[in-house]
Amino acid sequence: MTNVSWYVDRLRLMSVAEVGWRIRQIVREKCTPAISRRRSIDLKPSGGWDSAFEGFVVAAHRPVFLDQQEAKQLASQQPSLVARLVPWARDLAGRNFSFFGYPTAHLPDPISWSYDPIARVHWPDLPTSRINYRSAAGDVKWIWELNRLQHLPVLAQAWQMTGEETFSGAAFRQLDSWLAQNPPGRGIAWRGAFEAGVRAISVSIAMQALRHAPGMTIDRYRLVLGMLAESARRCWADRSRFSSANNHLVGEMAGLATVAILFPELPEATRWERLAVDTLESEADRQILPDGAGAEQAVGYQVFTAELLLTVAHLLWLRDGRAPDKLMTAVVRSARYLAVLVGRNDPEPRYGDNDEGFALRLGPEPVRTVREHLAIVGAAVGDAELSQRGVDSLTAHWFCQDRSPTATHLPDDLFAVHGGLIVMRSGTRRLTMDVGPLGYLGIAAHGHADALALTLSCDGVDLVTDPGSGSYYGDPERRRAHRGTRVHATVVVDGADQSVMGGPFMWTRHASVTTHRVDLAAGVVVAEHDGYCRPGRPVIHRRWLIAPPEDGSILVVDLITGSGIHSASVSWPLAPTLRSSLADGFFAARSVDGEFGLQVRYAASVAVRADQIVGDDEGRLGWWSSRLEHPDPAPLLGIHASGRLPLAIATLLTPGDPDPAATALSVALEADRIRARWHTAGLEREVELLFDPASDQKLRIRQSGVSTAKASIERDE
Secondary structure (H helix, E strand, O other), X not given: OOHHHHHHHHHHOOOHHHHHHHHHHHHHHHHOHHHHHHHHHHOOOOOOHHHHHHHHHOOOOOOOOOOHHHHHHHHHHOHHHHHHHHHHHHHHHOOEEOOOOOOOEEOOOOOOOOEEOOOOEEOOOOEHHHOOOOOOOOOHHHHHHHHOOXXXXXXXXXXXXXXXXXXXXXXXXXXXXXXXXXXXXXOHXXXXXXXXHHHHHHHHHHHHHOOOOOOOOHXXXXXXHHHHHHHHHHHHHOOOOHHHOOHHHHHHHHHHHHHHHHOOOOOXXXXXXXXXXXXXXXXXXXXXXXXXXXXXXXXXHHHHHHHHHHHHHHHHHHHHOOOOHHHHHHHHHHHHHHHHHHOOOOOOOOOOOOOOOOOOOOOOOOOOOHHHHHHHHHHHHOEHHHHHHOOOOHHHHHOOOOOOOEOOOOOOOEEEOOOOEEEEXXXXXXXXXXXXXXXXXXXXXXXXXXXXXXXXXXOOEEEEOOOOOOOOOOOHHHHHHHHOOOOOOOEEEOOEOOOEEEEOOEEEEOOOEEEEEEEOOOOEEEEEEOOOEEOOEEOEEEEEEEOOOOOOOEEEEEEEEOOOEEEEEEEEEEOOOEEEEEEOOEEEEEEOOOOOEEEEEEEEOOOEEEEEEEOOOOOOOOEEEEEOOEEEEXXXXXXXXXXXXXXXXXXXXXXXXXXXXXXXXXXXXXXXXXXXXXXXXXEEEEEEEEOOHXXXXXXXXXXXXXXXXXXXXXXXX
């Protein structure tokens, strides 16, 4: 896609008010860079520099996040956690950095903060507004991650816990060189208020943790405070608004609030805190939906957003003895939702984008998992159930608050009406179905075209799964593939995505889902979307999911209605731990160690064929990514049919032994209904589905044959 077409599409998604605001922003960037730099250099705190520095050192009128005495207690009480932190801190002090799936890079001394050693690219020394990162060589995510300086709190902790000046000295040297090379408004590090906000959180907390270190001087304090003040100013003046006000706005406001709370000597600290907290309270209700789901339809960003909110709330709790109710309520609401998703032993949910972002990095974990997040929230609010479902970390101990423990009941099944995710369990089986919107706001930046997609896990092991984000900037073709419909467990019509991409972080048309029936007790879901209903092609995809809790098999029936002749493909992306073979009418998959299996049997109302793709480099199909820029080959099963609409495809998923557990699956279309039949365990099974959504309550399931008790079985629902 050309730059011109991207700008045209982006403009179409803006309101008149947003267009006017963006024009004013561009004019201001062009006309005031010198003023911005002068303000950051000439800043004088109220009371003078000596008084301000003294207040900073003794932590007057402000909370202390990384307390030195508490750090020493943690080193004594949690030796196993600290034993992981200190070696990592030594690597960071030695300028060894690892981000995403890229190899570890050893950087020179002093660090060149604009050089990407992975791509061997020097980002230009230009006014920030003139740097077009979208078309530049190299992966801008790598250089942004380095310039977030999120390793500084780790070095500060290591100094607090060991007393070794190696760590504090490295933190000061690296921060000094960063300040010297990155004047405000110049270079890639200042590209966007969001980067300034996330960086401000880490620098503020690290500076406070190092306030008693030998290298802390008033001159260094003045330089850093000037940078933080300019960061805070930009977080508000250049904050994300309108169609861009997603997790970026939360990151900007969290950075603004952190600077204001930890540096009350700044003349505008009181006003900044009020503006930031008021905005965060509003965004908490917008971006964490009433059912606890994340508005961005991306688990990774939901965790990131919740921890940004929690960081500010924790600072206020440390200072005032209480945190804003709206912030804490949203964080807990989100955590309870995520706790139901992961259950007690289920794999991590993976839908939507995940850029591995940390609100505040305090431990050696390469990515923030949902279970680590649950432990952090559980420690902060005293919720024993969240803590039990979580995984302990140093971060959880730092967020621990003196609260009375509570017991929370979490359901096994869930229909998140606002977020549009369905979770159904039976024994050790977890089944999810996505009936939610594409994403958040007009551009839905981090959503994937996965309407009606399923995931399936058993015994804590992924079987049918989501392939993950794949890439952001490192591999544009992989980015496109992993956001598209073909790699998700849903239906592609005529080779098109359900929603229309306008760029790597923008959708110009959103598929809309209508949910007709959700019966968690019976294990039945009926829903459809209009993503393929476009000019000249009025096509609708409806999916029936039939998974009675007592049944070992899961029936999925996809109906494509409309007019004309069309092709339809049902995808079943499997976990990379599975190996699949294609037989007559079914796939048999088994884990590498032979312990887990899955049978995928298929039929259609017209001629049908099947194939599987594993590790295709050309189309970027048949891959699974545990991290950005780190693809692993994984089977992508495809079931393909073409014909005049309507046409139906039925898939029977049977976890367990991949030997034929079900046989003779067939599907037939009649005037107003679909009939699917198969045999299993000596029984003939039949499911009758009516086309009319208003009649979906008449879904009929019949079984007939001889059971082990020699009794005839017939059941209607």
